Amino acid sequence: MLPFPHLFADTASSGLVSLGTVDDLVIGVYFAFVLGIGFYLKHFADTGEEFFLAGREMTAWIAGLAFISANLGALELLGWAGNTYEYGIMAAHWYWIGAIPAMIFLGLIMMPFYYISKTHSVPGYLLLRFGPAARSLSAVTFAFMTVLMSGINMFSMAKVMEVVLGWNFDFSIWMSAITVGLYVGLGGLLSAIFNEVLQFMLIWFGAFLIPLLGLIECGGWQGMIDRIKQNLPMTHPDAPNLDYTHMWRVMGNANDNAMGMHWTGIVFGLGSVLAMGYWTTDFLVVQRVLTAKDLRAAKMAPIIGAAFKMFVPFIVILPGLLGMALLNFPLYPENQVGPGHLHPDGHSYNEVLPLMLARYCGPGLLGLGITALLAGFMSGMAGNVTAFSTVWTYDIYRPFKPDATDAHYVAIGRWSTIIGIIISVATAYIVPRFPSIMDYVQALFSFFIAPLFGTVLLGMLWKRATGYGGFLGLLAGVLSSIGMFTWVEFDHDTAIQYVALSPSASGMAENMYSALWSGLICVAVTVIVSLLTPARPDRELVGLVKACTDIPPEGDYPLIHRPAFWATIVGVVCVILNIIFW
């Protein structure tokens, strides 16, 4: 077991909260479990199939919870609670329109091809469908960006722990790196998935009390809304007249909401392209579903994930709203707080969740909440590292050494896990010297999401799409995305009104529209080039394209075991939630 972490803090009393002995015990038990699972599962991760794909024996429930958990990191919790304080309930769009439809689409439409083709990865699917050029472009960029993102997440975690608990920066970095390195290096994806499901439970138990007690303190939902409106001159002095408590009715005009976003940006940019791209082609999340034990489980897993994802706003969005209603001091943007800034003693938007945690949680419960955050950080890191080691081993290394033994690839997977973590740690230490690297890496990551979705979707649904079409379409989409980003960087005022259709658009709105345009460009180029180049024969597309593949029908299963049935229920509940909070 690791020593109790807060004993290693050099500024333990300077954090937002301070932990007691019981809290230390809770955190210590968590670390003992995580490491114990890694050592225990080492014996079950001997072959490539076991190490990289958890033996493809996960039930729909486990694959589904790991699928959602890989995305439900601590930065997501803290960030979206903070975004809610800043923009209001509109932040819930990133769940109900920005996740649920895409997850259902993945389960019903795309998963059969990933699963039947027996690919190890998303770049692996591109190899089978479009050839080595598209695979290499996708694999190299994904691997590179994934370890950089892991490092940035590690840096953010250490900063959060410094602010919230007063933990030493170096201690947080090395504690998380060694822990994740051990449990992933030993037990591979199986160990990562076990810990992700464990983390999922911890996050719900650790965070659920905040909205529950918050609503009790406010006197119910209406009491919270009334307090938010009453507090707006304090919490949002620049825009106190905007509506922060409705999702759709404020989106008819970009100037009517705090995000500066028109509804078309949310529906077409976020819902139709960006979210679809992330949830259906980002290997970090798709890898979890590939571990399902059969096709039905692979289709059900994203739908189970969607059912839970639909209620995550309760533990993320609601605490942000409760912060607006209950905190008797304003929060500020990240770059305005801290020594030497406009509000040296103030708190940032991203601290709203820890502030609410400290408000309600005493000894024991506080440790549980902090454990949930730690678990979220580490499983996010583990997700990046497992995806990196798989893509590195199968899609980058194996083409150069195609005839090696299975044991050799497992060894490469273990080494790439360690190397991936070392690069992540190095990145975490580089970030403070070049803060803009965070913005650029996140932007770079987003450059690939929308075009990759266009490429994979056409690959699965249009048999006429060719290798040249797929590769050049992907390349054109990525380059156009980079072009729009650069244009906005250098000539913001002119570019933003063309890219995001509004001179007052926020950075988020820019991302939405940029994704939409780059996705459309990718599709257009893929179609044109494909029509000009020779098609592949149908027999080569079996298992890869809808028109050439016999997908086993669901009709043989009882209704309650059919993915389409549960997808319909999840979809209907999601629509109802949107109407309730319209």
Add this chain to the structure above:
Amino acid sequence: MKEHHVSIWFLIGLQLALFGVLISGAGIYGYLVPPPPEQQTVLGNLHAAIWWGAIMLVLGIFYAVKFRPGNKIE
């Protein structure tokens, strides 16, 4: 033939039960020996740690027993 690993739900049950004991124990201690006013949390009078810890303990025991090694359910 390779043995099968224990169910993940069993491990989750164990962890929830352990956390339940620690948290409800801390809650009961806080009830018997109330902290000074400056250390009390908002709505501390509801003693959330006691009942939340108890819920975790009961759920944890349920999962640990139902999915214990050797019990063929999943």
